[in-house]
Amino acid sequence: MIGVTQSDYQEWKHHPVSKVFRKYLEDYRAEIRKEILSQWEAGSLVAEVDKEARGRVLQLTDILDLEFSAIQQFYQHNEEEADNGASSRREDT
Numbered sequence: 001m002i003g004v005t006q007s008d009y010q011e012w013k014h015h016p017v018s019k020v021f022r023k024y025l026e027d028y029r030a031e032i033r034k035e036i037l038s039q040w041e042a043g044s045l046v047a048e049v050d051k052e053a054r055g056r057v058l059q060l061t062d063i064l065d066l067e068f069s070a071i072q073q074f075y076q077h078n079e080e081e082a083d084n085g086a087s088s089r090r091e092d093t
Contacts, residue, residue: 002075009068022064029060 012018036053039045 004071006068009071025060025064029057029064032056032060 013022032053036045036050039049
C-alpha cells in the first residue's frame with residue numbers, strides 16, 4: 001500500500017504540524033456546533049443550514065477519527081477492484 005506503514009502514520013499523527021492541523025479541525029468543528037446551537041437557541045436555524053453544518057461536522061469527525069487500517073482497507077479494496085477489472089478485460093479478449 002502506497003509505501004506508508006502503521007508506524008509512519010502514527011509518527012505523522014504525532015508530528016507537531018499534524019497536531020496543529022488536527023487541533024484546527026477540532027476547533028473548527030466546535031465552532032460550527034457553537035454557531036448552529038446559537039442559531040437554534042435564537043429560533044433562526046434554517047433546515048438547509050442545519051443539514052450542511054451537520055454534514056461538515058460529520059466529515060470533520062471522520063477525518064479526525066481516521067485510522068490507518070481504514071486507509072489500508074480502502075486502498076486494498078481499490079487495488080483488488082483494479083486487478084479484477086484487468087483480469088476481466090483479459091478474459092474478454
